[in-house]
Amino acid sequence: xxxxxxxxxxxxxxxPTDFGDIRLGVxxxxxxxxxxxxxxxxxxxxxxxxxxxxxxxxxxxxxxxxRLTKEAVGDAVExxxxxxxxxxxxxxxVDFRVNPSREKLGYPWRTDPRGxxxxxxxxxxxxxxxAAKLQDVYSTQTTYQDSVTExxxxxxxxxxxxxxxxxxxxxxxxxxxxxxxxxxxxxSLDANCGFELFDGDAPERVGGRAGEKAVRLLGARAVKAxxxxxxxxxxxxxxxxxxAFGHASEADLVxxxxxxxxxxxxxxxxxxxxxxxxxxxxxxxxxxxxxxxEGTRAKKRxxxxxxxxxxxLHTLETAARFRVEPNGAARAMDFSSKPIARMSNTFxxxxxxxxxxxxxxxxxxxxxxFQYGYVDPGSGKFMFKAQYGQMIRNGELEEYVxxxxxxxxxxxxxxxxxxxxxxxSFEGGTCxxxxxxxxxxxxxxxxxxxxxxxxxx
Amino acid sequence: MLWLVDSDSLFKAINSFEGDAELExxxxxxxxxxxxxxxxxxxxAEAKTAQAVTVRCLVSGKMATVRSNQFSxxxxxxxxxxxxxxxxxxxxxxxxxxxxxxxxxEGVSPYSEETxxxxxxxxxxxxxxxxxxxxxxxxxxxxxxxxxxxxxxxAAANSNGVSGEWRTTYASVSAEVVSRQGDEQASGWKVAxxxxxxxxxxxxxxxxxxxxxxxxxxxxxxxxxxxxxLMDPYASCLLVDSLAEAMSGEEVFKGRSxxxxxxxxxxxxxxxxxxxxNSMPKSPYSRGFDDELVPTSxxxxxxxxxxxxYLHSLYSAEKLGEEPTGNGFRDGADISVGTTNIVVEPGxxxxxxxxxxxxKGIYLIRTGxxxxxxxxxxxxxxxxxxxxxxxxxxxxxxxxxxxxxxxDLLKNVLAVGSDISxxxxxxxxxxxxDEVSVSGGRA
Numbered sequence: 001x002x003x004x005x006x007x008x009x010x011x012x013x014x015x016p017t018d019f020g021d022i023r024l025g026v027x028x029x030x031x032x033x034x035x036x037x038x039x040x041x042x043x044x045x046x047x048x049x050x051x052x053x054x055x056x057x058x059x060x061x062x063x064x065x066x067r068l069t070k071e072a073v074g075d076a077v078e079x080x081x082x083x084x085x086x087x088x089x090x091x092x093x094v095d096f097r098v099n100p101s102r103e104k105l106g107y108p109w110r111t112d113p114r115g116x117x118x119x120x121x122x123x124x125x126x127x128x129x130x131a132a133k134l135q136d137v138y139s140t141q142t143t144y145q146d147s148v149t150e151x152x153x154x155x156x157x158x159x160x161x162x163x164x165x166x167x168x169x170x171x172x173x174x175x176x177x178x179x180x181x182x183x184x185x186x187x188s189l190d191a192n193c194g195f196e197l198f199d200g201d202a203p204e205r206v207g208g209r210a211g212e213k214a215v216r217l218l219g220a221r222a223v224k225a226x227x228x229x230x231x232x233x234x235x236x237x238x239x240x241x242x243x244a245f246g247h248a249s250e251a252d253l254v255x256x257x258x259x260x261x262x263x264x265x266x267x268x269x270x271x272x273x274x275x276x277x278x279x280x281x282x283x284x285x286x287x288x289x290x291x292x293x294e295g296t297r298a299k300k301r302x303x304x305x306x307x308x309x310x311x312x313l314h315t316l317e318t319a320a321r322f323r324v325e326p327n328g329a330a331r332a333m334d335f336s337s338k339p340i341a342r343m344s345n346t347f348x349x350x351x352x353x354x355x356x357x358x359x360x361x362x363x364x365x366x367x368x369x370f371q372y373g374y375v376d377p378g379s380g381k382f383m384f385k386a387q388y389g390q391m392i393r394n395g396e397l398e399e400y401v402x403x404x405x406x407x408x409x410x411x412x413x414x415x416x417x418x419x420x421x422x423x424x425s426f427e428g429g430t431c432x433x434x435x436x437x438x439x440x441x442x443x444x445x446x447x448x449x450x451x452x453x454x455x456x457x
Numbered sequence: 458m459l460w461l462v463d464s465d466s467l468f469k470a471i472n473s474f475e476g477d478a479e480l481e482x483x484x485x486x487x488x489x490x491x492x493x494x495x496x497x498x499x500x501x502a503e504a505k506t507a508q509a510v511t512v513r514c515l516v517s518g519k520m521a522t523v524r525s526n527q528f529s530x531x532x533x534x535x536x537x538x539x540x541x542x543x544x545x546x547x548x549x550x551x552x553x554x555x556x557x558x559x560x561x562x563e564g565v566s567p568y569s570e571e572t573x574x575x576x577x578x579x580x581x582x583x584x585x586x587x588x589x590x591x592x593x594x595x596x597x598x599x600x601x602x603x604x605x606x607x608x609x610x611x612a613a614a615n616s617n618g619v620s621g622e623w624r625t626t627y628a629s630v631s632a633e634v635v636s637r638q639g640d641e642q643a644s645g646w647k648v649a650x651x652x653x654x655x656x657x658x659x660x661x662x663x664x665x666x667x668x669x670x671x672x673x674x675x676x677x678x679x680x681x682x683x684x685x686x687l688m689d690p691y692a693s694c695l696l697v698d699s700l701a702e703a704m705s706g707e708e709v710f711k712g713r714s715x716x717x718x719x720x721x722x723x724x725x726x727x728x729x730x731x732x733x734x735n736s737m738p739k740s741p742y743s744r745g746f747d748d749e750l751v752p753t754s755x756x757x758x759x760x761x762x763x764x765x766x767y768l769h770s771l772y773s774a775e776k777l778g779e780e781p782t783g784n785g786f787r788d789g790a791d792i793s794v795g796t797t798n799i800v801v802e803p804g805x806x807x808x809x810x811x812x813x814x815x816x817k818g819i820y821l822i823r824t825g826x827x828x829x830x831x832x833x834x835x836x837x838x839x840x841x842x843x844x845x846x847x848x849x850x851x852x853x854x855x856x857x858x859x860x861x862x863x864x865d866l867l868k869n870v871l872a873v874g875s876d877i878s879x880x881x882x883x884x885x886x887x888x889x890x891d892e893v894s895v896s897g898g899r900a
Binding site: 033062118138139257336374 | 492495496498499500501502503504505506507508520521522523524525526527539543544546547548549550551552576577578581582585598599601633635642643644673711712713789790791825826827829831832834836837838840855856858860894896
């Protein structure tokens with residue numbers, strides 16, 4: 001159990017006119033990788049430590065240590081103040097107020113992975129891997145991961161919150177090989193919960209789905225590059241929403257002048273059928289959390305309503321600069337990282353289209369699953385590659401295609417969405433920003449986008 | 458600076474462990490300082506120290522790894538016991554037979570006292586001066602700069618009697634500049650690295666990013682055609698990183714690399730010469746041995762157009778029946794195939810002479826795309842680049858993709874530049890290729 005006395009000691013070292021906060025974390029986890037039925041690696045990790053911030057006349061200093069002792073806290077505060085006093089004056093200073101939270105939450109899930117034997121965890125990975133190895137599957141790769149962190153966050157404004165994060169995950173890839181290429185499809189199961197995620201036949205379902213989808217790609221050719229009407233499945237909709245739009249809504253990027261959403265609050269940024277939400281309060285989803293890493297209680301954020309930009313994602317400081325209430329979006333990768341504005345579970349809200357969205361497309365591409373991508377939030381330029389695609393001709397889904405990529409500009413594509421499906425599903429991921437990786441979820445319904453650039457051969 | 462432990466102490470701890478196992482221990486320590494400027498003003502600074510102990514254990518052909526950020530003699534003893542128990546129980550069966558048995562050299566990694574004793578306040582002043590020197594008269598909307606520096610030190614030993622230590626310093630600066638013209642917004646970024654913080658050229662990085670951001674305004678879609686592709690050094694890095702990844706013995710063994718079965722074969726034009734250099738004087742990536750205590754080496758990877766070798770960890774070397782090459786590097790707890798410095802030999806052509814060789818083509822400055830690793834097919838969005846005709850840059854492009862197979866690309870090298878830039882561990886000049894498909898929205 002993390003020691004609240006270290007928080008008290010930290011607070012006693014911060015100058016009364018300054019703001020300071022401390023994050024203490026203890027983590028433990030397991031990773032197992034299985035390749036085609038063979039156990040490739042088994043590893044366990046543990047870490048513990050704290051990070052402190054002090055804010056003096058608008059300047060932040062940060063220091064961290066892996067020693068959970070009063071002496072180490074004292075050293076870190078000294079280092080943070082040394083930084084503050086040697087730094088140039090900030091270009092702008094703002095006063096910010098904190099509505100303090102005080103709450104102590106226990107481990108809220110049924111089965112703590114820290115108490116599960118390694119053989120049982122290995123069994124989960126092996127079962128998924130076996131299920132993926134269908135007759136035409138060339139090879140498989142399955143990764144089991146769990147990670148539990150106990151957090152204690154306190155600050156000089158009176159916040160003291162104690163909570164847990166637990167991220168079990170199973171990722172299964174199936175590879176198929178034909179005369180053209182080796183291709184793979186990845187399927188994952190993840191949540192913010194306990195080991196009960198793997199109850200029943202959950203591992204077999206993950207592996208089986210990866211295998212079934214991969215086999216469909218045998219004989220698939222690369223899509224011909226060009227301008228098409230497209231339908232994005234939940235995974236691709238989610239990644240576009242998160243990467244292309246969500247990052248641009250992070251208030252620190254807006255302040256830095258590197259977001260295409262700067263100066264657009266209250267303005268139209270997409271078509272009227274588009275509503276975008278970031279919600280860390282959805283029970284059990286990988287990107288959920290009860291408090292952010294500044295101790296602000298998590299809350300649902302309506303970012304876009306009927307195509308109009310309504311809010312950004314805020315830390316304490318960015319909220320003060322915009323003169324709005326903090327909305328609990330300050331996240332840190334671990335105790336040794338500073339909190340920055342981040343997403344949680346980001347998605348386009350389902351619409352009313354019950355029918356298939358490709359029915360009135362003459363020539364198009366259906367994008368399924370996410371492979372990789374990148375975005376430049378400053379210009380809004382992005383590219384996302386799907387795990388696989390399917391050609392649409394005269395309203396019918398036809399042959400599978402590989403190497404399908406969606407490219408364009410964030411706001412341009414958002415304005416070209418003309419239909420939003422009624423389905424909703426999430427996929428867990430790990431989001432990177434400024435060298436920090438945090439668990440998140442993306443998802444949404446299927447959406448139809450008119451006339452966008454599709455990359456291929 | 459006081460270090461937690463030396464390799465002799467690790468050796469003693471391993472030798473005193475009672476259990477029939479091969480053991481390997483690696484202790485890594487880091488100190489790091491970093492600063493962030495945004496909108497031209499100071500935003501944030503931080504100082505960190507961190508450590509990580511990784512223990513790998515082989516018991517009866519099974520292996521396990523444990524890792525902790527705590528270190529003491531007691532912690533090490535506990536980790537050795539945990540690794541032993543884990544390996545003997547649910548340990549991996551698809552692993553190497555042994556840890557390294559070859560002695561390792563010392564003193565390859567460059568170290569700078571200036572970096573080790575750098576001061577965040579001084580660094581902040583230097584960055585601020587560079588930001589002030591940027592010509593912001595027109596179109597420059599925002600400037601963000603990050604700079605960091607630090608010391609990394611590793612001590613490692615295994616139960617086969619191999620031990621070693623190294624330390625290095627690193628420093629980097631990156632700048633992102635956003636330009637604006639009416640409703641249009643574009644960006645440019647540039648980065649520089651060295652082992653010596655005093656040798657970072659802040660002004661050059663900032664002016665380069667600024668020039669790029671402003672030059673990207675007014676972008677248009679390119680026509681669809683087949684022509685030449687000039688990759689600037691940053692774009693070339695993408696290609697070279699992908700090649701190094703495809704040379705990974707583990708990917709080759711799994712049949713997932715487009716270079717599988719091509720060792721000893723001609724895979725590129727003779728103009729393209731690629732080598733690994735483990736001892737570049739100013740590079741923080743120079744190393745005498747890898748994370749498995751196997752000596753690294755400088756070697757040709759592609760010479761006279763021929764693929765000379767695959768890159769191996771102990772595991773992949775054993776699987777392919779080849780010698781380890783000192784390319785086993787740790788990413789978190791696990792070892793995978795990686796490299797020290799990867800270098801493309803420069804040629805005789807400056808950038809203007811390369812441009813003059815283009816009849817119709819794209820000058821690719823930045824892309825985030827990478828090829829399909831099994832086929833080598835590359836479909837890359839031109840995230841920053843220009844359309845070129847008859848040697849003249851006509852306009853920056855948007856919504857434009859280039860498509861080619863990497864193996865075809867390498868055989869169609871027209872010329873190699875004399876300019877050299879490093880992005881991380883990859884050092885390349887500009888490269889000019891022929892026969893590349895370009896897809897844009899214009900007729």
